Amino acid sequence: MSQQPGQLTFVAPRRAKPARHLADLSMADRRAAVTELGEKAFRADQLSRHYFERLTTDVQAMTDLPAASRDKLSALLPPLLTSVREQTTDRGTTRKTLWRLFDGALVESVLMRYPDRVTMCVSSQAGCGMNCPFCATGQAGLTRNMSTAEIVEQVVAGARALAAGEVPGGPGRVNNVVFMGMGEPLANYKQVIQAVRRLVEPAPHGLGISARGVTVSTVGLVPAIGKLADEGLPVTLALSLHAPDDELRDTLVPINTRWKVAEVLDAAWAYAAKTKRRVSIEYALIKDINDQEWRADLLGKLVKNKLVHVNLIPLNPTPGSKWTASRPEDERAFVRRLELHGVPVTVRDTRGREIDGACGQLAAAE
Ligand code: SAH
Numbered sequence: 001m002s003q004q005p006g007q008l009t010f011v012a013p014r015r016a017k018p019a020r021h022l023a024d025l026s027m028a029d030r031r032a033a034v035t036e037l038g039e040k041a042f043r044a045d046q047l048s049r050h051y052f053e054r055l056t057t058d059v060q061a062m063t064d065l066p067a068a069s070r071d072k073l074s075a076l077l078p079p080l081l082t083s084v085r086e087q088t089t090d091r092g093t094t095r096k097t098l099w100r101l102f103d104g105a106l107v108e109s110v111l112m113r114y115p116d117r118v119t120m121c122v123s124s125q126a127g128c129g130m131n132c133p134f135c136a137t138g139q140a141g142l143t144r145n146m147s148t149a150e151i152v153e154q155v156v157a158g159a160r161a162l163a164a165g166e167v168p169g170g171p172g173r174v175n176n177v178v179f180m181g182m183g184e185p186l187a188n189y190k191q192v193i194q195a196v197r198r199l200v201e202p203a204p205h206g207l208g209i210s211a212r213g214v215t216v217s218t219v220g221l222v223p224a225i226g227k228l229a230d231e232g233l234p235v236t237l238a239l240s241l242h243a244p245d246d247e248l249r250d251t252l253v254p255i256n257t258r259w260k261v262a263e264v265l266d267a268a269w270a271y272a273a274k275t276k277r278r279v280s281i282e283y284a285l286i287k288d289i290n291d292q293e294w295r296a297d298l299l300g301k302l303v304k305n306k307l308v309h310v311n312l313i314p315l316n317p318t319p320g321s322k323w324t325a326s327r328p329e330d331e332r333a334f335v336r337r338l339e340l341h342g343v344p345v346t347v348r349d350t351r352g353r354e355i356d357g358a359c360g361q362l363a364a365a366e
Pocket of ligand 1: 130134181183217238282284360361
């Protein structure tokens, strides 16, 4: 379903839900589910170890389980994601996967290996209802929310490929997870929070990824940012600001018509105060749209002396959009202006543009 300019979709269409999966459940719920299947509760721990530590879903390989139990327990490991296509670039160290979900919905995830770390960029919704005009995902509208396990499975798939040595650089593990794929994570709040819990809980409860390595990126759903601050999960918050003034932000990030720049920044500072985590301000530099020096100056004034980091992203091209990345000299001037205000700023080295796998390019078509 495509959207009219500026139209927002908060509530996902009601659709059949994916099958219940181990990764949807807390440890207590897993024990209960296993007991319901007629198995001893401790089998939940064994199954969790196989899934979250050994990254396997093949019950026949779980030789510490009696054969009869294996069949019953396989009900908790339904296949949720089917790989439709894999594209790589950067000599195989950037890898985008197109996944089909049980109902045919398509999503994408991207694995990026750097010399010192691996980052997985995951989707939280099939499509997106936030309708930012420069983002490919926003153009097709929202298909549905993803389940906790569908989100976690993207990371497990990446972890499995790394452990198996399929990614150049030798066997490795996932260090960071960024919710910067398709979807607005805070519009699928419950499932996203549970997925974060699965990611950060130590094995065998979860994948044991450091909460500091998890980034939740949002267009700025102010009440949800407040809730996130109270979860006791010290994840990094990234705020997609893209303009320091309401007039422009109303058009670039339509949610701004609900919650203004001042409100969303207040929510971000409150998040930083509560979690002691530096908030990341995302700002895609769009030629002659939001890259003027006066806007850099205004942005600098708004964020100076805060627990903040500004991440400038050269705009990635998307189909049907006439906008392009800023000229190099304008980008440099923008950076300099921010630095004059003492604001920590970096320009993101965006990966995966060649395979439409960079920020804002995920559109998931076959
Ligand atoms: N809905 C969330 C999660 C998506 S994250 C959010 O908006 O934060 C994707 C990031 O890439 C966001 O910061 C988004 O604004 C940015 N982005 C979207 N389209 C882009 C494009 N064409 N070029 C560069 N960055 C883009």
